[in-house]
Amino acid sequence: MDTNIQSAEPVIIIGLNMDQEDYEYSMEELAALAEANQMEVIDRLDQALDRPNPATYFGSGKVEELRHLAEAEEVATVIANDELTPSQLQNLADQTGVRILDRTALILEIFAKRAQSREAKIQVEIAQLQYQLPRLQTAANQRLDQQTGGGSGFTNRGAGETKLEMNRRTINHKISHLRAELKEIAKSEDVKRAKREKSDTPTAALVGYTNAGKSTIMNQLVSRFGVSEEKQVFEKNMLFATLDTSVRQLTLPDQKRFLLSDTVGFVSKLPTHLIEAFKSTLAEAASADLLIQVIDYSDPNYEAMMRTTEKTLKQIGIENIPMLYVFNKADQTEFEYPVMEGDNRIIISAKDDESIQLLVQALRRHLFKDYVLTELLIPFADGRTVSYVNENCNILETEYLNNGTRLKVEMSPQDFARFERYVIKN
């Protein structure tokens, strides 16, 4: 028996309906995020307001209702759908008697649990510390008020502030320390990336919402076209299964090569600190020739998810990279698949062989469109070039002539430029 399975903590989720687009969907997603954090949503409370109450998020009547509900249902944690200000968090906790977690803190908790590599762990820790910084003040004030019981705490206040300053300094120090470590790691990643870029191999990056099927697609391609022994990436039906970027080299049967990267998935209202912290991981996508946006077509909210993905990409500064839209999980819909719609949209199921073939066809169109079909005459003396071309280009015809090997070949523009001296001009 697995004794590690913990029972889910019961929680209530709360949200402010400010008539924003996708409100309902963001609440459903909040419930899914709670589940991903080993929590069980047993109730939900909504309030329609133009803007959050600056002191308590909910209006006073609703706060009272929440207090009663939490008490009646014996719930110790309430999750708010927005990022709350430090004082809203504090006041709401005081007036309801429960722990308040906002959406940002919840996402940070999930990321912290999922992080595997040193890089991911540092990135999450930085984001968590940055989240804590402005919240120290309130917590310290709170303790102070409790200590002094009101007006007479002048001397204590001084001591409290010193402590606060100290905490703040410690956290800032820790952040810069972690940043430096991250820089070291990023440096070596940069070196690798620069090498890859230099190798002229086209690159594609899988992007999109969490749980859309990015890692599944990556694995399908790696198992068919990857270098043998290369590891499969982690795929699972859970939010934020992937936090680390993996890059794999793929070689199609006609020797065409490309690099594919799989990376962290998005979710709406992804905390700014987290996006900031994950920028270096996401640099892989920023340097891609093609973005493959994977969409869970079976999710009724897929359009909102696409908007979120595009917004997040923009936030990271990823713009103007050609995009292939992959509407995935069509096996869970009534739509026909695999289908190619125009140049940059395909409907597939990552679990279906024909779909993967269609995906490869679409990738070819985008990644190798400037490949050149040409004829070379390579002198016998230059055996190295013959073997290079054999290993790296798509040879359609070979003929041995008196003065060398004639090859009809399809090659990258870079290779074409390298071997131009051998091109047979008609």
Ligand SMILES: Nc1nc2c(ncn2[C@@H]2O[C@H](COP(=O)(O)OP(=O)(O)OP(=O)(O)O)[C@@H](O)[C@H]2O)c(=O)[nH]1
């Ligand atoms: N039915 C069906 N399930 C799929 C399909 N593609 C992926 N899945 C499932 O969807 C779940 C999520 O897949 P992943 O590949 O881990 O998703 P991801 O986009 O990498 O998610 P993150 O790493 O969290 O961003 C897994 O349980 C997959 O088996 C599909 O085409 N059809």
Ligand SMILES: [Mg+2]
């Ligand atoms: Mg994944």
